[in-house]
Amino acid sequence: MPDTPLHDQSLSLDHQTFAALLATTENLLIIQDLDGVCMGLVKDPLTRVITSDYVRATNAFDQHFYVLTNGEHIGQRGVNHIVEKAFKDSSVPNYLPGLAAGGIQWQDREGAVSHPGVSEAELAFLQAVPDRIARQLHDFFQQYPEILESRILEECIAASVLDNKASPTANLNTFYAHLQDAPEVYVALQKNIKALIDRLLAEAQEKDLGDSFFVHYAPNLGQDSQGQELIWFAGPEGSGTTDFQFMVQGAIKEAGVLALLNRYIFNRTGTYPLGEGFNARQAPSDRNALLDLVKTNFDPDQMPTIIGVGDTVNSQVVEESGQIVVRRGGSDRNFLTLIQDIGGQFNTGNLTVYIDSSAGEVKNRKPLKLEGGTVIEGPCDPQDTEDPLQLNMAFPDGHLQYCKIFQQAAAARAAKTSA
Template identity: 60%
Template sequence: MTSATQLPLHEQTYSLEHDRFVDLLSQTENLLIIQDLDGVCMGLVKDPLDRQIDTGYVIATQAFDSHFYVLTNGEHIGERGVNGIIERAFANAVVVREQGHYLPGLAAGGVQWQTRQGELAHPGVSVAELAFLEQVPDRIRQCLRQFAQTQHLPLDSTTLENCIQSSALANVASPTANLNTFHSALAGDHNTYLALQQTMQSLMDTLLTEAAEQGLGDAFFVHYAPNHGRDETGQEVIWLSQGEESGTTDFQFMLRGAIKEAGVLALLNRYYAQRTGTYPLGKDFNVRVAPHDHQALIQLVQDHFDPAAMPLMVGVGDTVTSKVMEVQGQRVAKRGGSDRNFLHLIQDIGRTLEVGNVVTYIDSSGGELKNRRPLTIEHRQGQPVVIAGPGDPADQADPLTLNVVFPGGYQEYCAAFQTAAANRRSR
């Protein structure tokens, strides 16, 4: 899509000027791209084992070597990790490792670091914590089987077992219950699916209690995806299903501190070290020692990072929600989505330090998951214009601005990204 205004991208909202986005990625030398994965460079599917990634996109990321990192709540490794997806795409794990095709960056919300060669680490994570996490997938499977028996689910044994195996994600650092296949299999049985959400929430609460009894009371938290933001205590608010909306489908039992916004600072710290030889926050800084508060994170940047070396950051995500609800007689906007906070931090770092950081949104509503609102587009004078974003139209005070959007989903974004990579290589 072509240019339509002279405003810089970071001052625009819902811009479709993809040509200028490509130029920004191609021509900016001091650039740091921080990008989510599912729904951004891969389609959203019900079963993570069905995910596929384009090898052309993977190769294109190398044009931004040391300027590109992923930041995801999924994981690099394991049966459903992105490494396996890449290895299957290239049909040769040895080639992937030797040619550095693994995606560098932070997974599991920020506690799983990986290089392009697949070298892995879990900064700040203890052996006891990993041992507790190891038994969570079995607990999820047990819970699902008990629920199926108690609720007398109308599923044959093969379908039920497929749903259970697809739902229990044995991630090393972020074991997850993913209810997408159950939502599909229950075929509109809203009450049963709602009961399943509540059952899984109860299991997560039980696991937190058991962890505390083992001396790990401050070790974990539960990430709901998508969600309705956080409550007054800082806990994420589950999105219970309404109508055809699935609401929260992912119940991730995660290490405390594994929040994407903290991952932004961990990546920025590494980026500075590559360029300047010095880690502004120290070599051992990791998300588990980072503050959780938005303003505290910005203050950390102001206090420790040289503004003269600050890169132009481009944040890329697909999960941003808001819903205006009636709470005690007051209309309240519940803002959430697993990408919201890291995109918001990138935006506000740019505004605070007067760097033109760009928030980029990929419309993943065309995927298999039905829990996100599509962008609304009108044609004016023959040109497409986005008139409404992924949030509630009644939410008129959202602090997050989506500068550049890709209504065509991950395919449209990946095409632009690959064009930018080719241009950057030819500079």
């Protein structure tokens, strides 16, 4: 489809046209996830690797590039630590600017971090969560003394308790790897950790923090009628939900899109369309309301072409009580859909870019299906024919393929700027 604009294509493999768009579009805003996008998916977050060449390439998009992740910048398992290791020969690494912890942990390129809109009482409650997760894991496996030897159990717990400052998480990837022959135990573990999360939410309520937190399941099966995310229990298709993230209410990626867009317009015009103090927690949770906020407050003439990049989008078509039900989920789905909708509203040619991370260590992604150099089946259920999200670009060979094209575009953009 050479004459069809990229934003009207579906799962295009025209990477050179994509690279040219990144290199030559002056009013450009890239909003990019991290795990599975510029780093391989791994069971233990401490083993993640990012290349210094990729990080340096982001400099070519200074003030046009931001990250948006449910992980964090800081801490032992934060991305900053990974970046610092990549720059071991340099005392001053380049940090990745943008929002972490779902949209409430801001970082600039120099590594200065803040938590806009988060109270000290909320941070104090979050600080106690990692120890609770560790105790829960120890207690659970006392019921199964023969399933894991003590050394492996301790290693799995150490890898599974993510002591993030603003999004403490139970990551069950390593447990899943060791429980392949006992799937019923792994599902019981998923249910046990869910019970802990529910108990933590109840305790927050008792401390007058009932509106402060929610749980993000990654990957998930969308939301129920009350807007709560649906856990995905393991089955023949894979591990299902592996990350149980205890998050600050309002820390959702689609709200982060507005916070980043607000900063981007300020950098270009000197004016914040949503106000200088706007943060993700002030944004509505409904995607239509978010789009209305953009329509009401942003000047169409100033709107950039937004490129949203992610790797976690899924759907399942199932039968429940004799009815066909479609469950659409994935932690990148909503922010990509909002970027798509903004592009449709303002006619800015926004793109949604999908990175196939199924080849990583974490086996809960459906691989793209190719035939004759064309993607013939995406990451979602082929029976889901009415998915509102259209993924424009695809990188079937994963993060290395994407990083190569990104670095190519960065070099061309830098050359154009210096010319």
